[in-house]
Amino acid sequence: MKTKSTKSTKTRTIRVDYLTRVEGEGGLYVKVKGGTVVDVKLKIFEPPRFFEAFLRGRSCEEAADITSRICGICPIAYQMSAVHAIEDALGVKVEGQLRALRRLVYCGEWIESHTLHVYMLHAPDFLGYPDAIRMAKDHPDIVQRGLQLKKAGNEIVRLIGGREIHPINVRVGGFYKVPAKESLRALAEQLKWARDAALETVRWVATLPFPEFEQDFLFVALRHEKEYPFNEGRIVSNRGLDIPVHGYDQLFSEEHIAYSSALHSEMKDQGAYFVGPLARYNLNFDRLSPLAREAAIAAGLQPACRNPFQSIVVRSVEILHACEEALRIIEQYEMPETPAVKYEMKAGTGYACTEAPRGILYHRYRFDAHGTILDAKIVPPTSQNQKTIENDLKQFVPANLSLPEEDLRWRCEQIVRNYDPCISCSTHFLKLQMERV
Amino acid sequence: MPIDADERFYVYADGFYECLVMSGRAKNKAAPAKRARTKRISQISSAGSSALVVGLGNPLRGDDAVGRIIAGRVRRRKRPFLNVVECSGEAADLMELWRDAGTVIVVDAVYPGTSGPEAAVSRRSRRIHRFDATGKALPACFHKLSTHAFGLHEAVELARALHQLPQRLIVFGVEGKRFDTGSPLSAGVRKIVPRVADLVVAEARRQLKIR
Numbered sequence: 126m127k128t129k130s131t132k133s134t135k136t137r138t139i140r141v142d143y144l145t146r147v148e149g150e151g152g153l154y155v156k157v158k159g160g161t162v163v164d165v166k167l168k169i170f171e172p173p174r175f176f177e178a179f180l181r182g183r184s185c186e187e188a189a190d191i192t193s194r195i196c197g198i199c200p201i202a203y204q205m206s207a208v209h210a211i212e213d214a215l216g217v218k219v220e221g222q223l224r225a226l227r228r229l230v231y232c233g234e235w236i237e238s239h240t241l242h243v244y245m246l247h248a249p250d251f252l253g254y255p256d257a258i259r260m261a262k263d264h265p266d267i268v269q270r271g272l273q274l275k276k277a278g279n280e281i282v283r284l285i286g287g288r289e290i291h292p293i294n295v296r297v298g299g300f301y302k303v304p305a306k307e308s309l310r311a312l313a314e315q316l317k318w319a320r321d322a323a324l325e326t327v328r329w330v331a332t333l334p335f336p337e338f339e340q341d342f343l344f345v346a347l348r349h350e351k352e353y354p355f356n357e358g359r360i361v362s363n364r365g366l367d368i369p370v371h372g373y374d375q376l377f378s379e380e381h382i383a384y385s386s387a388l389h390s391e392m393k394d395q396g397a398y399f400v401g402p403l404a405r406y407n408l409n410f411d412r413l414s415p416l417a418r419e420a421a422i423a424a425g426l427q428p429a430c431r432n433p434f435q436s437i438v439v440r441s442v443e444i445l446h447a448c449e450e451a452l453r454i455i456e457q458y459e460m461p462e463t464p465a466v467k468y469e470m471k472a473g474t475g476y477a478c479t480e481a482p483r484g485i486l487y488h489r490y491r492f493d494a495h496g497t498i499l500d501a502k503i504v505p506p507t508s509q510n511q512k513t514i515e516n517d518l519k520q521f522v523p524a525n526l527s528l529p530e531e532d533l534r535w536r537c538e539q540i541v542r543n544y545d546p547c548i549s550c551s552t553h554f555l556k557l558q559m560e561r562v
Numbered sequence: 563m564p565i566d567a568d569e570r571f572y573v574y575a576d577g578f579y580e581c582l583v584m585s586g587r588a589k590n591k592a593a594p595a596k597r598a599r600t601k602r603i604s605q606i607s608s609a610g611s612s613a614l615v616v617g618l619g620n621p622l623r624g625d626d627a628v629g630r631i632i633a634g635r636v637r638r639r640k641r642p643f644l645n646v647v648e649c650s651g652e653a654a655d656l657m658e659l660w661r662d663a664g665t666v667i668v669v670d671a672v673y674p675g676t677s678g679p680e681a682a683v684s685r686r687s688r689r690i691h692r693f694d695a696t697g698k699a700l701p702a703c704f705h706k707l708s709t710h711a712f713g714l715h716e717a718v719e720l721a722r723a724l725h726q727l728p729q730r731l732i733v734f735g736v737e738g739k740r741f742d743t744g745s746p747l748s749a750g751v752r753k754i755v756p757r758v759a760d761l762v763v764a765e766a767r768r769q770l771k772i773r
Contacts (some may be wrong), residue, residue, distance in 0.1 A: 194622065245716075257716070257720070258716065258719040258720055258723055259723075261720055261723035261724055262723045265723065265724050265725075268720070268723075268724065269724060272654050272657065272720075275654050276654055276658065279654065279655070289652075289655075
């Protein structure tokens, strides 16, 4: 990672060749004039991979397996959004124990994805370490706890999904094979340990130092009538939005930005919006488990939290909730009679939004009577957050120009890491350069 | 014996097959035995009588598959002193695989242009590199720009920091040329697969002091 700094009374340039501790390749450019940020660019130079294009002509029954390759850390999210969208078009309802298994495997993904980010990517920022390896030398027990907690999440995904990276067991209508009750019960002891470790994680991250930085965000997330959302719900916001998933395309748009290979999303007439754990937490606090709510309050959070630096605490609360939800599902699990519900193929257009670890993930498919996909749209959470990340930088930098150059660069990178961006996902199709004039 | 398309499929399927059986998408009575063998890997390796060979990589991304392909070729030699597994390279899984192990030999793809004091073990090919990671860090060619899915370098250094490295860790890096999604092995990499498999077996013999 190269840095370049030019000191002058008028101009400051901070350049980071590659953002570190984020997934994918991206950089930052910030231009400051007389103490005001006049330009911010979050540059994504990860090449686009054209998944929406090569889905055309494929069977809709392959969409789950194909789209799971978009991401190695959140493949379940892609599979869930894909199968739910196709089932929406076919009029298929997956309920009962099959629905519970889908929530369970999503719990596994939240646990392993959030844990990786909290311990390996985000916590080093708050403790002043350049990476988790150096943090591990001084805090071996903490890092070891993180590795074992991630492993617990991996085990759920492996058991239900067939393997932890690019799972192969999810299909339209349910699964190819469902686990026996005994197989799930065998996980319970490990998950009880994981729940306790998650509670320790919340307590630990609550002690980290957080900059004062509250913003008036437009939060967008799913909301379900009874549950903390994974696969189902309406799309809501903290400013009155409440629409079915079918209405996404009417209110949310994407545009291609010249300096980035990733599309930028915005809500029509509202602009930038914020998806992910902080949005879910603000819009669904009452749906968290009692232990998770209690842990959040004890950690110093209120039911509303608008400081993105505290996203590490919120993620930890979600890990705890996911452990509790996984244990609840396992406790009441009975092996379903069939691994998938039957359906008849027909032409249609289907829509779905599920809560990936990083926020809402929208899929839309149109297919013919044979199930051949005619067009597809996939909007990942990270591309939906890009404008908000840039806005955060516009707000944060002016108030912190007095910081030493290296510290300011670190904080800017940390602002990006607050969102746990999955840059590879966001290119459907940290180099920080700051110029002061 | 030159590598062919079928071999690549079977090597890919070796690590994948167990998942297919578990998901019900394939039937194989041998699968449970294979799973039992995997569980014993670290135990056997730690006894000093065998080495654990780990092939890393993404089978869908061109030359990134070479670690797995070489592991598959080594497996088919059926040497009693070798236990062979394939892995995506995710750090937590790697650390679990080699926990308490004696001798571990890892094979992975590296970026072209690798250089250093231990570079180029083969006179016939300057694209094969051997590193002893037991006492020192892996060189930069094993660092990934993307660190979201922690890889081999992170696994080694985290294990070192947590005192969880195997007793001996040797890493073979094979310079790749193309890593785009869906592409096959490049011709140059395909050509040296048998040679690397020979080197891995020879390394295991040397480390275990087997003639």
